Amino acid sequence: MDSPHCTRSLSVTLFYLFILLSSNLLTLFISTSLYASCSLNPTGNLLVTTDHNTSPPPSDLPPEFIAFTSPKDLPFGMNSNFDSDKLYPPVGSLCNLFRDEIRQYMSYKVNGSCPDDELLAQKLLLKGCEPLPRRRCRPAAQVQYVEPYPTPECFWSTPSDSSVVWTAYTCKNYSCLINRKRNQKGFDDCKDCFDLGGREKTRWVESNNRGGIDFAIDDVLAVRKPGTIRIGLDIGGGVATFAVRMRERNITIITTSMNLNGPFNSFIASRGVVPMYISISQRLPFFDNTLDIVHSMHVLSNWIPTTLLHFLLYDVYRVLRPGGLFWLDHFFCAEDQLEDVYTPLIESIGFSKLKWVAGRKLDRGAELREVYLSALLEKPLNNSW
Numbered sequence: 001m002d003s004p005h006c007t008r009s010l011s012v013t014l015f016y017l018f019i020l021l022s023s024n025l026l027t028l029f030i031s032t033s034l035y036a037s038c039s040l041n042p043t044g045n046l047l048v049t050t051d052h053n054t055s056p057p058p059s060d061l062p063p064e065f066i067a068f069t070s071p072k073d074l075p076f077g078m079n080s081n082f083d084s085d086k087l088y089p090p091v092g093s094l095c096n097l098f099r100d101e102i103r104q105y106m107s108y109k110v111n112g113s114c115p116d117d118e119l120l121a122q123k124l125l126l127k128g129c130e131p132l133p134r135r136r137c138r139p140a141a142q143v144q145y146v147e148p149y150p151t152p153e154c155f156w157s158t159p160s161d162s163s164v165v166w167t168a169y170t171c172k173n174y175s176c177l178i179n180r181k182r183n184q185k186g187f188d189d190c191k192d193c194f195d196l197g198g199r200e201k202t203r204w205v206e207s208n209n210r211g212g213i214d215f216a217i218d219d220v221l222a223v224r225k226p227g228t229i230r231i232g233l234d235i236g237g238g239v240a241t242f243a244v245r246m247r248e249r250n251i252t253i254i255t256t257s258m259n260l261n262g263p264f265n266s267f268i269a270s271r272g273v274v275p276m277y278i279s280i281s282q283r284l285p286f287f288d289n290t291l292d293i294v295h296s297m298h299v300l301s302n303w304i305p306t307t308l309l310h311f312l313l314y315d316v317y318r319v320l321r322p323g324g325l326f327w328l329d330h331f332f333c334a335e336d337q338l339e340d341v342y343t344p345l346i347e348s349i350g351f352s353k354l355k356w357v358a359g360r361k362l363d364r365g366a367e368l369r370e371v372y373l374s375a376l377l378e379k380p381l382n383n384s385w
Contacts, residue, residue, distance in 0.1 A: 060099060062106040068133045069095075095129035102129070108137045116140040118168040122259060130282050140165050148270050155244045156196050159270035164263040177262060189260035190238040194267065200241045213330065213359040213374040217245050220327060220376060223354060229292045229325070235280065235316075236299030239264060243273040253295075256280075280304065280312060286319040294320060297329035302337055306345065313349050317379060326351060326377040332361050335369045342373070351377035 071086040078085045095102055101124055108114055114137035124132060146160040158174050166172045170188075171180060177194040184191075192198055204217045221229055229251055234242045237255035246253045256276045257264040268275035278285070280299065294316050300309065316326055333342055338358060354376040361370035 060103070061096075062103055064108070064110070064135070065095075065102055065106040065133060068106075089133070090131060091133045092128060092130045094127065095124065095133065098124060098127055098129060101127075102133075106133060106135065108135060110136045112137055114139045116165070116167050118165070118259065122168075125277075125279055126258070128281060130279060140167075148272070151272050152248070154270060154272040155248070156201075158194075158196060159267065163270050164266045166263070168259065169261055169263060171262070188262070189258075190262070190264070193239040193241075193264075194262065196239075196241075200239065203241050204245055212357045213372050215327070215329070215355065215374055215376065217242075217249070220325070221249065223376070224323075224325070232291050232293035232295065233284070233286070233319070235294065235296035237268075237295075237297070240268040240271055240273045240275065242295055242297070243268070244271055247273055251293075253293075281308065284315050284319050288318050289321045291319050291324055292321060293325045293327065295327040295329060298332070300328065301331050302333035302342070306341065310345055310348075313346065317349050317351065320379040322379055322381045324379045325354075326375075326379070328373065328375040328377065331373040331375070332370055333373075335371050338371055338373060346375070346377075350380065352380055354378050 068089055069091050071088050074082070074085055074087055101120060104115075105117065105120055105124060114135060121132060124130075142162050142165055144162050146162045148154055148159060148163065149157045158178070161173045164174075170184075171177045174194060176183075179195075180188065181192040181195070193200060204215070206214065206216055231252045232246070232254075234240070234253050234255045237243060237253075237257055240253075240255040240257070243253035243255045252274075254274045254276050255268055256278050257268060258277070258279060259265055265275040265277050276285075300312070304312070320326060328346070331342070356373075356375045358371050358373050360366070361372045364370065
């Protein structure tokens with residue numbers, strides 16, 4: 001016969017088991033409910049949630065912008081790589097200053113087609129809303145796309161008009177772009193770049209023109225052992241003729257370009273080299289000490305605020321490997337600025353000078369006393385700190 005003591009012990013044990021089972025079921029119910037509330041409906045109906053201990057987002061911004069920019073709890077909690085239990089999407093904080101544009105840019109049907117709004121997106125990028133928030137929609141595509149020319153034919157062939165969505169540009173075909181220097185009044189960025197049979201055909205092929213400020217690619221490469229210049233970047237590279245020239249020499253160059261009244265990025269891709277759609281304000285998306293060469297022609301000049309230019313040149317220094325080359329190609333400014341402002345600024349970065357040639361810039365008239373500077377600079381092999 002069981003004793004009263006044993007009966008009470010069994011009752012207590014069963015009671016604790018009941019409590020334990022109930023608490024586990026409750027925990028499972030709560031966690032499942034919370035997970036379901038954060039899930040996305042595949043039909044496109046968005047459920048927006050805000051995380052604990054964060055202030056509610058402004059109510060006048062689109063739900064998609066709020067959904068993307070809000071911090072998200074990591075599924076497994078604290079992550080040592082992020083040093084956080086949340087993931088914060090890297091959207092430029094200045095996006096919040098342009099709410100009308102963001103409201104328009106982030107208003108679309110989830111899982112549907114994106115608005116045809118390339119000009120709006122570029123306007124936001126140039127204002128400093130960079131990087132843009134991601135969107136859950138499909139961008140406009142060409143109506144009747146034609147495959148690009150194969151390599152190496154694509155290097156010097158004008159692509160099909162059907163490779164571009166033309167709505168954002170004044171010209172609606174490549175024939176218009178090729179002839180706009182002759183037929184179109186007013187200024188456009190790189191106005192004659194799309195004419196591959198014109199000046200593009202001779203760029204960087206010959207040196208010692210115009211007082212020696214036109215360096216040739218082969219002369220620049222000759223300062224290094226063959227094969228040691230392998231990868232690099234061209235900042236503001238127009239239609240990527242520099243990258244094509246280097247590709248012909250088995251060197252990989254990524255070209256940054258904006259679409260300033262022309263489909264520069266589409267054209268670059270059609271030539272079989274890599275475009276990167278970023279402005280000069282963005283930190284270069286490369287790790288420290290990795291690139292063999294950085295080149296920039298015309299873009300880095302006195303139209304850039306001096307402090308921003310100083311930051312940018314230090315970023316070039318950062319991404320170049322020790323012994324890497326910075327080819328500053330046709331930097332232009334007023335004559336007195338070169339001596340008083342830009343020479344000291346460039347020298348402060350820490351590059352060694354391999355070539356340094358200044359010459360007159362006369363395209364806007366000699367009375368403006370403008371000059372070009374072409375320089376080949378080297379990042380030192382030894383640390384500067």
